[in-house]
Amino acid sequence: MKKIREMIKSFKLKWPTYKKILIGNSNHHGLLYKIAIYFLSITFAFVFLYPIFYMFMISLMSNTDLVDSTILWIPSSIHWENYQFGLRGLFMDQTYIKYLSEFFTVLDVNGELLNGTFADALNDPEPLSTPYLTEVLKIIVIIGIIPLTLFIGRIFTNNWKKLLIISLAIVVVAFILPVGYVNGFYIAGTTTFTTILSSALIGYGLARFKFKGKNFVIVMLLVIYILPNTLLFIPRAQIYNELGIKGSMFALWIPSLLGQGVQATFFILIFFQFFRLIPKQIEESAYLDGASSLDIFIRIALPMAVPAFIISITYGFAVTWNEIFLTNFYLEGNVDTIPMLLQALSDEWGRFADFSSPDTANIDFSEAKAFAGTLLSIIPLVIMYGIIQRYFIESIDKSGITGE
Amino acid sequence: MMKEGNLEKVTFKEKVSNLFKRFKEFRRRNDNSTLAQKSAKNGYLFILPWIFGFFGLVLYPFIRIIYMSLNNVTIVEQSYNYEWVGFDNFRRILFEDIDFVLEVQNFVVRVFLYTPVIIALAVIIAMLLNQQIKGKAIFRMIFFLPIIILNGELLENMAQYGGMDINLSPFVLDIITTIVPFRVLGLFIELFSIIIEILWYSGVPILIFLAMLQKVDRSLYEAAAIDGANSWSTFWKITFPALRPAISVSIIFIVVFLANFDGNPINAIILSSKQDGSRRDGYASAMALIYSVIQIAVISLLFFITREREKVRR
Numbered sequence: 001m002k003k004i005r006e007m008i009k010s011f012k013l014k015w016p017t018y019k020k021i022l023i024g025n026s027n028h029h030g031l032l033y034k035i036a037i038y039f040l041s042i043t044f045a046f047v048f049l050y051p052i053f054y055m056f057m058i059s060l061m062s063n064t065d066l067v068d069s070t071i072l073w074i075p076s077s078i079h080w081e082n083y084q085f086g087l088r089g090l091f092m093d094q095t096y097i098k099y100l101s102e103f104f105t106v107l108d109v110n111g112e113l114l115n116g117t118f119a120d121a122l123n124d125p126e127p128l129s130t131p132y133l134t135e136v137l138k139i140i141v142i143i144g145i146i147p148l149t150l151f152i153g154r155i156f157t158n159n160w161k162k163l164l165i166i167s168l169a170i171v172v173v174a175f176i177l178p179v180g181y182v183n184g185f186y187i188a189g190t191t192t193f194t195t196i197l198s199s200a201l202i203g204y205g206l207a208r209f210k211f212k213g214k215n216f217v218i219v220m221l222l223v224i225y226i227l228p229n230t231l232l233f234i235p236r237a238q239i240y241n242e243l244g245i246k247g248s249m250f251a252l253w254i255p256s257l258l259g260q261g262v263q264a265t266f267f268i269l270i271f272f273q274f275f276r277l278i279p280k281q282i283e284e285s286a287y288l289d290g291a292s293s294l295d296i297f298i299r300i301a302l303p304m305a306v307p308a309f310i311i312s313i314t315y316g317f318a319v320t321w322n323e324i325f326l327t328n329f330y331l332e333g334n335v336d337t338i339p340m341l342l343q344a345l346s347d348e349w350g351r352f353a354d355f356s357s358p359d360t361a362n363i364d365f366s367e368a369k370a371f372a373g374t375l376l377s378i379i380p381l382v383i384m385y386g387i388i389q390r391y392f393i394e395s396i397d398k399s400g401i402t403g404e
Numbered sequence: 405m406m407k408e409g410n411l412e413k414v415t416f417k418e419k420v421s422n423l424f425k426r427f428k429e430f431r432r433r434n435d436n437s438t439l440a441q442k443s444a445k446n447g448y449l450f451i452l453p454w455i456f457g458f459f460g461l462v463l464y465p466f467i468r469i470i471y472m473s474l475n476n477v478t479i480v481e482q483s484y485n486y487e488w489v490g491f492d493n494f495r496r497i498l499f500e501d502i503d504f505v506l507e508v509q510n511f512v513v514r515v516f517l518y519t520p521v522i523i524a525l526a527v528i529i530a531m532l533l534n535q536q537i538k539g540k541a542i543f544r545m546i547f548f549l550p551i552i553i554l555n556g557e558l559l560e561n562m563a564q565y566g567g568m569d570i571n572l573s574p575f576v577l578d579i580i581t582t583i584v585p586f587r588v589l590g591l592f593i594e595l596f597s598i599i600i601e602i603l604w605y606s607g608v609p610i611l612i613f614l615a616m617l618q619k620v621d622r623s624l625y626e627a628a629a630i631d632g633a634n635s636w637s638t639f640w641k642i643t644f645p646a647l648r649p650a651i652s653v654s655i656i657f658i659v660v661f662l663a664n665f666d667g668n669p670i671n672a673i674i675l676s677s678k679q680d681g682s683r684r685d686g687y688a689s690a691m692a693l694i695y696s697v698i699q700i701a702v703i704s705l706l707f708f709i710t711r712e713r714e715k716v717r718r
Binding site (some may be wrong): 225238315342391 | 533
């Protein structure tokens with residue numbers, strides 16, 4: 001009895017300290033507060049990741065598991081063949097160089113490439129859209145990475161050898177990567193590159209120079225941003241058709257170069273905001289030393305704009321990678337990226353499924369296969385994001401993206 | 405000129421270089437522009453691509469789409485055939501056919517329901533991320549993941565095959581329904597998938613709000629704490645005014661994002677109308693025009709709702 005009384009007494013004495021630990025005071029948060037914060041964060045994170053986790057568990061199930069009402073989360077046995085089918089369906093099971101050799105031998109047998117020369121192809125009403133020319137253009141672009149890296153790298157370093165090795169490595173890796181990835185990187189990479197090139201130019205022009213009609217340009221930028229993508233795609237397609245570039249990559253590159261690509265306005269505004277914030281003095285001193293505006297832009301402004309580049313490259317790449325509607329429409333299906341293949345996965349299932357496998361019940365298309373394909377399709381982006389995310393978040397902190 | 409050239413045997417190269425020299429001299433003589441004028445010229449040069457793009461890929465197509473929407477467009481032997489029908493396309497879309505009007509209604513309702521929830525959730529998550537907690541980098545990475553991986557096909561696959569539903573076993577369901585009525589539970593399960601969808605949309609708003617929060621001076625909070633403000637009034641007096649300008653920006657971003665998203669059925673309707681034999685390009689153009697007008701109306705409405713209060717506050 002005495003002991004209990006003593007305990008209560010000591011508890012009463014110590015209660016203010018406990019209270020302080022639990023609730024905290026004005027300049028120090030208590031334990032309860034921290035628990036609440038962690039609880040909320042973890043709940044939100046769980047809700048964010050719930051679909052991915054659920055899709056992963058389902059994607060390991062066989063078709064019999066899916067209809068079994070006793071199995072909800074954990075599959076009876078792990079079925080990796082769903083992923084094998086998915087890999088085949090998204091063209092991720094063969095390397096690009098192997099695909100190329102097969103592609104051109106097929107053309108060879110049909111006599112399309114050998115008998116019909118490029119001169120014939122150029123007389124075609126829509127010459128650029130023929131698939132093998134699209135493929136040739138792709139190879140040219142991939143090899144074009146080498147001079148491009150040398151040219152851009154010159155701004156940052158003078159180490160030619162290192163740049164050459166890096167660019168060669170990129171090209172070699174491009175030929176080893178799976179076909180689906182190469183197509184996606186090709187479309188997203190080139191379109192992002194052209195978009196950001198023009199956006200940086202236009203943003204710099206708007207931020208640094210005074211001229212008549214500048215406010216009009218900014219208002220028009222906002223109006224174009226607000227207008228839906230679907231407004232202009234019909235007449236634009238007609239224009240591309242008349243120019244003969246519909247179905248080729250130029251239908252994506254030309255609007256990007258002219259600052260009218262997908263979400264281009266967003267990037268122009270990012271660069272505009274960024275260049276407005278960095279101090280003008282260095283550029284002015286360079287101007288007094290006799291440098292031309294373009295020189296100042298390339299030599300001084302661009303190297304300072306690295307955070308803006310990281311943000312717009314990451315976001316632009318993701319946007320163009322995920323964009324299906326306009327890309328598919330302008331390219332007429334000549335280049336299939338992974339999201340497009342994912343869209344067609346259920347319809348063209350018969351081409352990819354392995355009907356010779358002994359487990360006949362597990363061949364038909366089901367949500368397990370759909371989820372396996374979905375997860376496979378996001379893996380490249382997740383890897384890219386994992387590598388770049390630290391710089392991405394740092395850049396957001398550094399640059400005043402959110403102004404206005 | 406020709407005779408002179410023959411007599412003196414001036415080579416083509418020299419001729420060209422002479423021309424260039426003359427041109428440069430001409431420019432030098434007539435170039436009495438001030439520094440401001442030079443700056444203006446350079447500015448125009450920098451935005452030249454945009455000017456080309458604006459006239460060639462925005463203004464010209466816009467005039468063309470207005471013309472097309474007033475016509476019945478058919479394609480005969482790879483050339484477009486226009487037949488003037490006036491406002492018939494608009495009449496058909498708005499008063500005869502039902503699909504587009506329904507989808508637009510859905511879109512507008514969805515925008516008005518989703519936008520406030522996205523903003524609220526984004527503010528909450530941004531404030532959570534702004535706290536000093538362990539594993540902040542991991543949480544940040546998780547919350548920004550949808551910015552990168554979200555596309556229409558992914559979300560459609562998830563929704564279509566039940567990737568966003570709560571998966572409860574009948575046993576657990578039985579136990580819960582003894583306490584909670586089934587309807588409430590059903591509503592909760594329905595809401596859960598919508599909340600996941602909304603959370604996945606809110607990546608960029610979180611990012612914007614977080615950046616705004618990090619700009620707020622810490623000493624403001626300290627001063628408020630010394631004056632005895634509790635966290636509720638601190639939020640409304642310091643944090644919220646700091647986030648205020650970002651709200652209108654985020655609203656514009658969200659509406660534009662929802663409208664251009666691949667999963668938006670209106671885009672699919674416009675595309676399929678373009679290929680539909682009885683509708684064709686004219687009808688689809690009229691649809692696109694109506695849709696743009698509605699979108700601009702929605703954005704400006706939301707924008708002015710959020711703007712006006714700010715002015716009153718001042």
